[in-house]
Structure formats: C-alpha cells, structure tokens
Amino acid sequence: MIGFNLLLGVALVYVACLFAVAFWAERRARQGQESWLRSPLIYTLSLSIYCTAWTFYGAVGYAARSGLEYLTIYLGPTLVFVGWWWILRKLVRIGRLQRITSVADLISSRFGKSNALAVIVTLLAVVGTTPYIALQLQSVTLSFAAFAAANPSGWDLSDLDQTAFWVAAGLALFTILFGTRNLDANERHHGVVMAIAVEAVVKLIALLAVGIFVVWGVADGMGDMLARIDASTLVQSPVAPDRWVALTFLAGAAVICLPRMFQVIVVENSDERHLSTAAWAFPLYLMLMSLFVVPIAVIGLAELPAGSNPDLFVLSLPLSHGQGEVATLAFLGGFSSATSMVIVAAIALSTMVSNHVVMPLWLTLRREGATVSGDVRKVVLLSRRISIGGVLLLGYGYFRFSGGGAALASIGLISFAGVAQVLPALLGGIFWRGATRYGAGAGLIAGFLIWAYSFFLPSFGASPMMPATLLAEGPFGLGWLRPTALFGIEGMDPLVHAMFWSMLFNAGFFIAISLVTFPTPLERLQGAQIVNVFDHSGRARGWLGTKAETEDLLVMAQRILGPGDAQALFQQAAARQGSTGYLPEPTPEFVELLERELAGSVGAATAHAMVAQITGGAAVSVQDLLAVADETAQMREYSTQLELKSRELTQTARQLRDANAKLTDISIQKDAFLSQISHELRTPMTSIRSFSEILLDGDGLNEEATRRYSGIIHEESIRLTRLLDDLLDLSVLENGQVVLHRQDVLLRDVLDRAQSSAGGSALVGRAPGPDAPPGAARAPLRIERQPLAESVRLVTDGDRLAQVFINLISNARKYCQRDHPVLRIVPRVEGNLLTVDFIDNGRGIPEKSQQIIFEKFARLSDESAAGSAGLGLAICREIMLKLGGGIDYLPGQGGAAFRVTLPL
Amino acid sequence: MAKTVLLIEDEPNITEAMRFILQRDGWSVSIHADGATALDAVDRVRPDVVVLDVMLPNRSGFLILRDIRAARQTRDLPVLMLTAKGQEKDRALAESYGVSHFMTKPFSNQEILARLQELTQP
Known part of the structure; x- marks a missing residue:
C-alpha cells in the first residue's frame, strides 16, 4: 500500500512538473511563441478551476447525502455558458477595453472609479473566498488522511496537521513566482494558465478513471450499475424545487462573480472568440466531470462501511479495493482541483487587495510621510506578493480555526452565496445606465449584511459572534429578526431563505437608490462606455476615416482654433496631400497634426478625446477622461486665479x-473755496473802492450823498471784518484750538440773547434798493417761542451756543421767502438730550442741497441775496461738535428746519 | 443822444456806485439784478453796451454772455464782464464766449469809464 512518503513524493514530483510546465509556458510566451498558448482549448480548460476540490470530492458527498441536487452546481454554469454567453462576451469586451483587473475593478470603474465600492467588493470577495481556500487545504489534508486510514502503518498522523501548512506555503510560492512576474495585472499569466490547463486534464482523467474503475471494476458494467442506481435510495431522495432553483441560480451567479472565475473568464482571456468554443466545451467538461458522480456515490454507500465520509468516496473506494494507482491518480486529481483553485483565487484576490486596499493606503501614507524613494513598480509587485501571502495565510488560519468540521459542500455554498451578492451591481452596471454608485454600494452592503447575518454566521452554529439565544429568539427578543427566519418566514430552507432575503434587499436597494440618486459626470461617462461597449468598440480601429469625418473635424477645430486658423490648417494639409479642396484626407499624419494643434488650446487629453470621438479610431478610456477632467480642473483653477x-x-x-x-x-473744493473767499472779499472791497473814489473826486456830490456813501463804505468794511472773523473762527474751530467757557446757563437766556443780537444785526435793517431781489420788501421775521419749555438749565459755553442760535435766526430772516415770515423755536427734552428745533414757514431746502448746507461756502447760489459768505452753518456745525452735540437739517417740516441737539 | 449802458449786477452797493459814476459820465443807465431774466432786459433796453457780473442769482453771467452772442441782434453787442472771482480760467472762459472786455473787481472808476468809451466808439 501507499505510504506517506511515497504519496508525498508523488505530490512533490507532480508539483515540480507543474512548475516546469508553467516555466516553459512563460518562456515560450516571452519568446513570442505563444500562439497555441492562446488557443480556445487552453482557455476552456482554464475555466475548469470552477471544479475545485469541492466538486471533485464534494459532489460525490453531496450526491450521497442529498441525491441529484448536486447537479445544480453544474446546471448553473451550463445555463450561463450556453444561454447567456453574451453576458460573458460583454464582460470580456469591457474587461479588455477598460483594462479591468478584477470584479472589484470592474464595479469601481463602472461607478466612476469609486474606490469605496472596490473596497466593499474586495472585502466581500475576501470574506467569501477565505473559507473556500480553507476548504481546499482541508481537502488535501483529508485526502492524506484517507490514505492513512487505509494503511495506518507508516503514517505519522502528526504530519497531517502540517500538511495544510506546507501546501499553503508551496502554493504561495508558486503563485508569487508565476502570478506576479509582470506588473500589469491585466497581462495574462501564461504559466499559471498553462499549469491550470494541465491540472484540468489531470483531474478529469482522475475522476473518469475512478468512475470507470467503479462501474467496470466494482460493479459489473453499465447494466449492473444502472440496476444498482435504480435500487439505491439516492436517486429517490425528494426533489425540493425551491432549493433547485436557488442552487442553480447561485451556481450561475457564482460562475460570473467568483473572483477566480472572473480572473480566468475575463482577465486571462486573450481572444473574445474563445468564448464561443467555451460555450459548448466548458459545459461538456462539466458533464464529463459529473458523469460518474452518482455511480461512485451509489457504490460508495453500498460498499463502504457505514459512517465513512462520503466526501472521500473518490479516494476510499479505490483504496478499499486495493487499487493504489487509481487512488493515487484520484489524489492527484483532487490535489490539482485544490491547487488550481487556490492559485487563481490568490492571484485574483491579491490583485484586488493590492490595487484597492494596499496601494491606496500606501499612497496616502507616502504623501503624508517622508518621500519614499524608489520605483513604484517594485512597491506594486511587493504589495501584490504580500497580498498573496496574506490571502493564503487567511485561508490557512480559517482552516485551523474552523477545525475542518463542516461538510465541504456547505462551505462551498456559503461562499457562493456571499460572492453572488456582487451580481446585482455587476449586471446592473453593465446593462443599466441609470445605476449609480450609491445604489451599488447600498445593494452590496445590504446583501452582504443579510448574507452574513442569516447564513454565514449561523453556519458556525452557536458561537460568540452569534449566541444561541440570538439564533433562537432573535436580537433583543425580536422574533421576526431571527437570523434563520427573517420577517417571520418560518420553515424555509436556510439557503433559500438567505438567498431570497439577501438578493431581495440587495437588488431592491440597488434599484431604489440608483433611481433616487444622480450619477457623477465620470460615472455617467463610464456608464455609457460600459453599457454601450459594443457600440463604442464595434467601429473600425486606427485613424481611418471619410471626408464626412474631416468635415466634423473641421467644425470642431473651428470651434476651438477659430474659423480662420482652422480653415488655414485644413487647407495647408489638403495642399500638402495634393488635393485641391480645403478638406484633406484624414490620414494618420493629419489627425495627429490636428490633435497637436488642438492640444495647444485645450490640453492633450481633451484634444485626444475630442478627436477620438469623431474619428472613432480609439475608444475614450477612463484614463483619457480622467486626464480631461484634470486638464479642465487645471484650466478652471487657472481661470479662477485670473479672475x-x-x-x-x-x-x-x-x-x-x-x-x-x-x-x-x-x-x-479748494479752488471753490479760494474762489469764494476771493468773491466774498472782493465784493465789499469793490463797493469801498468805488465809493471812496467817488468821494475823493468830490465831483457833483451833495452832503446827503456824501453821508450815504460814507455809510456804505463803513458798512462794507464791517462786512469784511466779519468775514475775516468768521474765517478765523472756523479755522480755530476746525483745528481744535478753541477754548470753551462752560458754565451753568438757562436756555431761555441764551435764546433771548441770540434773538436780540440777530435782530440788531446791521445786515437786516437795510432798506432794499430799487432793484433789490423779490422778497426783500417783506415784513420783518416773527419769532414764535415757547418760554415754558425754555426753562432748561444746562452746562455749556453760552456764548458759543448763542452764536449758533444767532446764525439760525439770521438765516431764517435772510432766506425765508414769505411775505410774513415766521420762525418757530421749539425746545424739547428727551431723556438726557435737549433738542431745539428752528422751523420757518419758507420753502425749505431742496433735498439735494440738504447734504451740502453744512459745508463751507455752501450758500445756495440762487439765494445769494443776503450778504453772508456761507460760512455760518459750517461754523455752527463745528461749534455743536465741540459742545458735544450736533446740528442737523430736519426734512419734511414744510419750511427750512434745523435741529440743534445737546446732551444735558 | 446819451448812450445806454445795461448794468446786470446783483450787489446793491456796487450797483449804486456804478450808477452814480456812469450817470455822472453822461450815460443812460439801466439796471437789472436777476440772471434768469437778463436776456429779456437786453431785448427791452437795447443798450449800447452791457456790463455783466458773473455771480448772478439764478443764472451765471457766462451763460448770459453765450446767449447774447448766439442771438443775431445782439451778436456784436459790446459786453464788459466784471467778476469778483478773478481767476485766470474765468477770464479764459469769458473770452471763449466772446466777451468784449474782462475786468476783475475791485475796479478803478476811471478805467471802467475809459473801457466803456472804447467799446462804444463807432
């Protein structure tokens, strides 16, 4: 019988062969002799990683336990490949055009390069795949154990524990060696694919060999076999339609969504046409793989002692019949199934983890911390290698933690159900332009949570993460939230239950939230690119176009370069090509030239995208669009700066x-001031000079005239003196050199003094001349006062206050254009504020002039009748400011109205 | 026949002084004090010469001068302008409007009489 060392030796030799095959394929590929490496046959065989150890060993176990239900695992992919191969074709086309590296990358690309989505999908993939990797390690360990059981001598059972570890380590080495040779994850891994293809053949031959041995070696040929099948209870086990539907759906979803399947179907695909071969060849392969499952199960149940692990019938049947060679071949088949799955899964997962988790983190850290020198290339490769180690370590950890207890098939189903949560976002993403990243994220998270809650966690039984009370009574005693009977639906098969709710919520959230949210511009563009991938990529490649395209190019160029420049450019190009018109042939040279010209105006990426749109020669990639966005952002920033x-x-x-x-x-103002001063000084001086010359002549003067003219001279010199006084006064007030004599005064006294001073003014009593202005002949100003209200005591400079009052009374006297002018003086005390209003019954001051009356020489030009220089109100204002109060014009009082304000 | 001078001036004291010296010199003197109606006065009085102040109520002497020069009947009417502002730019402005003579206040009685004689020489 076969001992441990021999089996190990066979395994090692087999592994060495795989290394050699992979190495050879890599070398062929590097030498450019890769044509047959890219054949449809290799492609189809590489798809066989769908058949893992679970399928190899587990299908028999499944059949032994549940009858024909195992067929669903083959039925799902068969339906997809035969019936829906156009979905796969679309995925492959998108994968190539967008240079997609993984499921996570596809979903992230589709939804506007959302890394958050990529992280969610990566997480989902890691959580869904880790148990599966553990399962493969377990199967290898179990297969060793099967040999040990058949031949207990010569086995050190302690070695078994280490087997899984060494298998994991060996796989890590292989994957790192052949999975990370190139930086570009989109690059095909010829060595890996070749090795997988070899393994696909080995496992098919192994299973067929066991099957043939069972039918013709154990049973008595086909007839006997069929009779025994008919007799067995296996095929009579009841068929549960809901489970069949759910399982078929699950398997179909898994073949699209599983990271490793995506890797071989999409990423490793070198030619879309291979799919048409795979569409029939892969189902055929699956059929062959499933051909002898029932015979092996039936014979195993019948021949082997009760309690034998049906998952190991494939090994234990030949062993029990002393067929060491067949058993070893079966061992190699199972080993192949396990290793090929682990290798591809590790590549796929490490790509996701590295691209969407490790690299973004590293880039963030690098930006913040000190500059890390060196090649990013190296970092990417290192990150991918570490990720491979990490993924395998995780699988090994899970294997050790779970203790290998659960049946192989159930672990497989849990994984399938988890990974299937990607399906709505994936299909929605490639067929529905309205799908948004928020919808995709919400659907993924909802499906993932329900899957974990209702299927994944309960699969461990009662555990710290999911206590027995929660399983039985639901969280917080809410029965309708029991993990295995959500929303009060009892008695459902756990798988169907979990699939139903997770898919319902997943798809529901995805659609509902997509409908209520709006895609970003990049999402919209990517959505269009991906959903309409056949429209975009169906056109001819290269810069080949027609005159019609040249016209379009001209129209576009005119918009950017301006009509003159654009037409000149096109005409020159046409002349160079020797054509007579102004439209050149859109040769590659011309299109490149145009692109360069446009790049000068709108940036290279934008120019390329625009030209590509019209010529259709190249698909506008995400990178192009991102570059366009960058340029636009830069331009916007530049223009913002300019702005x-x-x-x-x-x-x-x-x-x-x-x-x-x-x-x-x-x-x-200064000119006006000087002009005003000049006018105000010269006017009285003119009279004085003129009259003094008349008096000096003495010619024809009577005594009365002499006296009168002397009087005028006298009056005008007083006017001059007063003007100078005013100017000096104002100057002193404005320069703040004024000395105030504050004392206790009665308002009435101040007003009395002011009234008598104003009344006694020489200006007022003058008799009007024959041509005096209208209104000069009016009655004297009547002043209405309120003696009672005037008994207010205040501490202030009484002389200065009187000066203000005199000014206001004089103004009323001078400017109030009424036959019977009246001035009302109204004092009022409000709080600690005294106001004294001076309101006459004249025309008032026009609104536009109210602003300027307190300025120097602001005498309104049409009211210059009275002989004042226009300094009065300016002086008043300065005085009131010095006294701590103010003076304002009061609009809307009928006549001119001033309010003097003083604090009490 | 005595020549007529129209004095457009609003300062009563100056008006009185000028009326005296002009009448003593044999002029027939007409006086008008408002800027707005000064042109009507010119039409009514039909003077041989006008003495025009700048700072007048309601209308500036410059505008009055411009209108005198714009009207056909008074285009060649001699106008002597008087101003108390006495700035160079006022003189320039007056000359641009076609003033016959420009004087600043205060003035010499003899000089103004001499100028008026000059302006009214045939």
Whole structure:
C-alpha cells in the first residue's frame, strides 16, 4: 500500500512538473511563441478551476447525502455558458477595453472609479473566498488522511496537521513566482494558465478513471450499475424545487462573480472568440466531470462501511479495493482541483487587495510621510506578493480555526452565496445606465449584511459572534429578526431563505437608490462606455476615416482654433496631400497634426478625446477622461486665479479712482473755496473802492450823498471784518484750538440773547434798493417761542451756543421767502438730550442741497441775496461738535428746519 | 443822444456806485439784478453796451454772455464782464464766449469809464 512518503513524493514530483510546465509556458510566451498558448482549448480548460476540490470530492458527498441536487452546481454554469454567453462576451469586451483587473475593478470603474465600492467588493470577495481556500487545504489534508486510514502503518498522523501548512506555503510560492512576474495585472499569466490547463486534464482523467474503475471494476458494467442506481435510495431522495432553483441560480451567479472565475473568464482571456468554443466545451467538461458522480456515490454507500465520509468516496473506494494507482491518480486529481483553485483565487484576490486596499493606503501614507524613494513598480509587485501571502495565510488560519468540521459542500455554498451578492451591481452596471454608485454600494452592503447575518454566521452554529439565544429568539427578543427566519418566514430552507432575503434587499436597494440618486459626470461617462461597449468598440480601429469625418473635424477645430486658423490648417494639409479642396484626407499624419494643434488650446487629453470621438479610431478610456477632467480642473483653477487677479486689479483701480476722485474733489473744493473767499472779499472791497473814489473826486456830490456813501463804505468794511472773523473762527474751530467757557446757563437766556443780537444785526435793517431781489420788501421775521419749555438749565459755553442760535435766526430772516415770515423755536427734552428745533414757514431746502448746507461756502447760489459768505452753518456745525452735540437739517417740516441737539 | 449802458449786477452797493459814476459820465443807465431774466432786459433796453457780473442769482453771467452772442441782434453787442472771482480760467472762459472786455473787481472808476468809451466808439 501507499505510504506517506511515497504519496508525498508523488505530490512533490507532480508539483515540480507543474512548475516546469508553467516555466516553459512563460518562456515560450516571452519568446513570442505563444500562439497555441492562446488557443480556445487552453482557455476552456482554464475555466475548469470552477471544479475545485469541492466538486471533485464534494459532489460525490453531496450526491450521497442529498441525491441529484448536486447537479445544480453544474446546471448553473451550463445555463450561463450556453444561454447567456453574451453576458460573458460583454464582460470580456469591457474587461479588455477598460483594462479591468478584477470584479472589484470592474464595479469601481463602472461607478466612476469609486474606490469605496472596490473596497466593499474586495472585502466581500475576501470574506467569501477565505473559507473556500480553507476548504481546499482541508481537502488535501483529508485526502492524506484517507490514505492513512487505509494503511495506518507508516503514517505519522502528526504530519497531517502540517500538511495544510506546507501546501499553503508551496502554493504561495508558486503563485508569487508565476502570478506576479509582470506588473500589469491585466497581462495574462501564461504559466499559471498553462499549469491550470494541465491540472484540468489531470483531474478529469482522475475522476473518469475512478468512475470507470467503479462501474467496470466494482460493479459489473453499465447494466449492473444502472440496476444498482435504480435500487439505491439516492436517486429517490425528494426533489425540493425551491432549493433547485436557488442552487442553480447561485451556481450561475457564482460562475460570473467568483473572483477566480472572473480572473480566468475575463482577465486571462486573450481572444473574445474563445468564448464561443467555451460555450459548448466548458459545459461538456462539466458533464464529463459529473458523469460518474452518482455511480461512485451509489457504490460508495453500498460498499463502504457505514459512517465513512462520503466526501472521500473518490479516494476510499479505490483504496478499499486495493487499487493504489487509481487512488493515487484520484489524489492527484483532487490535489490539482485544490491547487488550481487556490492559485487563481490568490492571484485574483491579491490583485484586488493590492490595487484597492494596499496601494491606496500606501499612497496616502507616502504623501503624508517622508518621500519614499524608489520605483513604484517594485512597491506594486511587493504589495501584490504580500497580498498573496496574506490571502493564503487567511485561508490557512480559517482552516485551523474552523477545525475542518463542516461538510465541504456547505462551505462551498456559503461562499457562493456571499460572492453572488456582487451580481446585482455587476449586471446592473453593465446593462443599466441609470445605476449609480450609491445604489451599488447600498445593494452590496445590504446583501452582504443579510448574507452574513442569516447564513454565514449561523453556519458556525452557536458561537460568540452569534449566541444561541440570538439564533433562537432573535436580537433583543425580536422574533421576526431571527437570523434563520427573517420577517417571520418560518420553515424555509436556510439557503433559500438567505438567498431570497439577501438578493431581495440587495437588488431592491440597488434599484431604489440608483433611481433616487444622480450619477457623477465620470460615472455617467463610464456608464455609457460600459453599457454601450459594443457600440463604442464595434467601429473600425486606427485613424481611418471619410471626408464626412474631416468635415466634423473641421467644425470642431473651428470651434476651438477659430474659423480662420482652422480653415488655414485644413487647407495647408489638403495642399500638402495634393488635393485641391480645403478638406484633406484624414490620414494618420493629419489627425495627429490636428490633435497637436488642438492640444495647444485645450490640453492633450481633451484634444485626444475630442478627436477620438469623431474619428472613432480609439475608444475614450477612463484614463483619457480622467486626464480631461484634470486638464479642465487645471484650466478652471487657472481661470479662477485670473479672475481673482482681475478682481484684485479692478478693486485697486476702483480704490485709485476713488482716491483720485477724492483728491480731485478736495482740489475742486479748494479752488471753490479760494474762489469764494476771493468773491466774498472782493465784493465789499469793490463797493469801498468805488465809493471812496467817488468821494475823493468830490465831483457833483451833495452832503446827503456824501453821508450815504460814507455809510456804505463803513458798512462794507464791517462786512469784511466779519468775514475775516468768521474765517478765523472756523479755522480755530476746525483745528481744535478753541477754548470753551462752560458754565451753568438757562436756555431761555441764551435764546433771548441770540434773538436780540440777530435782530440788531446791521445786515437786516437795510432798506432794499430799487432793484433789490423779490422778497426783500417783506415784513420783518416773527419769532414764535415757547418760554415754558425754555426753562432748561444746562452746562455749556453760552456764548458759543448763542452764536449758533444767532446764525439760525439770521438765516431764517435772510432766506425765508414769505411775505410774513415766521420762525418757530421749539425746545424739547428727551431723556438726557435737549433738542431745539428752528422751523420757518419758507420753502425749505431742496433735498439735494440738504447734504451740502453744512459745508463751507455752501450758500445756495440762487439765494445769494443776503450778504453772508456761507460760512455760518459750517461754523455752527463745528461749534455743536465741540459742545458735544450736533446740528442737523430736519426734512419734511414744510419750511427750512434745523435741529440743534445737546446732551444735558 | 446819451448812450445806454445795461448794468446786470446783483450787489446793491456796487450797483449804486456804478450808477452814480456812469450817470455822472453822461450815460443812460439801466439796471437789472436777476440772471434768469437778463436776456429779456437786453431785448427791452437795447443798450449800447452791457456790463455783466458773473455771480448772478439764478443764472451765471457766462451763460448770459453765450446767449447774447448766439442771438443775431445782439451778436456784436459790446459786453464788459466784471467778476469778483478773478481767476485766470474765468477770464479764459469769458473770452471763449466772446466777451468784449474782462475786468476783475475791485475796479478803478476811471478805467471802467475809459473801457466803456472804447467799446462804444463807432
């Protein structure tokens, strides 16, 4: 019988052969002799990693336990490959055009390069695949154990524990050697694929050999076999339609969604046409693999002692009949199934983990920390290698942790159900443009959680993560949330139950949230690229076009370069090509030239994308679009900066303009001031000079005229003096050198003094001349006062306050254009504020002038009748400011109205 | 026949002084104090010469001068302008409007009489 060392030796030799095959294939590929490596046969054989140890050993066990149900595991993929191979074709086309590296990458690409989605899918894949890897390791260990059971001597059972570890380590080595030779994950792994193809053949031959041995070696040929099958209870086990539907669906979903299947179907595909071969050849392979499952199960149940593990019938049957060679071949078949699955799964998972988890993290850390020198290439390879080690370590850890207890088939189903959660996002993503990243994320998370809660965690039985009370009564005693009877639906098969709810919520959330959210622009573009992948890629490759395309190019170029430049460019090109018109042939040279020209205006990526859109020569890839987005962002930033600069300039210009206006204003004010001073001084001086010359002549003057003219001279010199006084007063007030004499005064006294002073003014009593302005002949100003209200005591400079009042009364007297002018003086105390209003019954001051009356020389030009210089109100304002109060014009009082305000 | 001078001036004291010296010199003197109606006065009085102040109520002397020069009947009417502002740009402005003579206040009685004589020489 076969001892441990011999079996180990066979295994090692087999592994060495695989290394050699892989190495040879890699070398052939590097030498360019890869044509037959890329044959449809190799492609189809590589798909056989679908048949793992689970299928190899487990299908028999499954059949022994549950009858024909195992067929669903083959039925699902068969339906997909025969009936829905166009889905696969679309996946393959998308995979090649978008340079997709994994399921996670496809979903992330489709939904606008969302790394969050990629991380979710990666997580799902790792959680779903780890038990499966553990399962493969377990199967190898179990197969060793089967040999040990048949021949207990010569076996050190302690070795068995280590077997799994060494198998895992060997697989890691193989995968790292042949799975990470190239940086480009999209590159095909010829060595790996070749080795898998060899293994596919080995496992098929092994299973057929066991089958033939069983039918013709154990049973008595086909007739006897059929009779024994008929007699067995196996085929009579009841068929549960719901489980059949669920399992078939699951297997069909798994063949699309499993990371390793995606790897061999899409990533490793070198020619889309291989699919048409695989569409019949792969189902055929599956059929052959399933051909002898029932015979082996029936014979195993009948021949082997009760309690034998049906998962190992494939090994134990030949062993029990002393067929060591057949058993060894079967061992190699199972070993092949296990190793090929682990290798491809490790490549697929490590690509996802490395691209979507490790690299983003590394890039983030690098950006924050000190610069890491060296080649990113090396980092990527290292990250992928570490990921492979990590994935296998995880599988080994799971194997040790779970203790290899659960039946192979149930672990497989749990994995399938987990990975199938990707299906709605995947199919929705490639067929429905309306799908959004939020929908995909929500669906994935919902499906994943329900799967974990209702299927994955309960599969361990009662455990710390899922206590028995929770299983029996639901969380917080909520019966309708029991993991295996969600929403009160009892008595459902756990698998059907979990599939139903997880898929319902997954697809439901996916569709509902996609409908209520809006895709980002990149998502929209990617969605269009992926959903309409056949429209985009169906056209001719290369820069080959027609005149019609040249016209389109011209239209586009005119928009960007301007009509003149664009037409000149096209005309020159046409001339160079020797054609007479202005439309050149869209030769590659011309299109490249145009692209360069456009790049000068809109950036290289945009130019390429635009030209490609029209010529259809190259699909616009995500990279192109991202580059376009980058350029646009840069341009936007640039234009934002320009805008900012321009705004700053505008602001500076406005400030300068304002400052200039202010200066001009001051200059104008100064000129006006000088002009006014000049006028105010020269006018009285004119009278004085003129009359003094008349008096000096003495010619024709009577005494009365002499007296009168002397009076005018006297009056005008007083006016001059007062003007100078006012100017000096204002200057003192404005420069703050004024000395205030505050004392306790009664408002009434101040007003009395002001009224008598204003009334006694020389200005007022003058008789109007023959041509005096209208209104000069009016009645004297009547002043209405409120003596009671005037008994207010205040501490202030009484003389200065009186000066303000005098001014206001004089103004009323001078400017109130009424036949019977009246001035009301209304004092009022409000809180600690005294206001004294001076309101006359004249026309008031026009609104536009109300702003300027407190300015120097603001005398309104059409009211220059009275002989004042226009300094009065300016002085008033300065005085009131010095006294801590104010003076304002009160609009809307009928006549001119001023309010003097003082604190009490 | 005495020549007529129209004095457009709003300062009563100056008006009185000028009326005296002009009448003493044999002029027939007409006086108008409002800027807005000054042109009507010119039409009504049909003076031989106008003495025009700049700072007038309601209308500036410059605008009055412009209108005098714009009307066909008064295009060649001699106008002597008087101003208390006395800035160079005022003189330039007056000359651009076609003033016959420009004087600043205060003025010499003799000089203004001499100028008026000059302006009314045939």
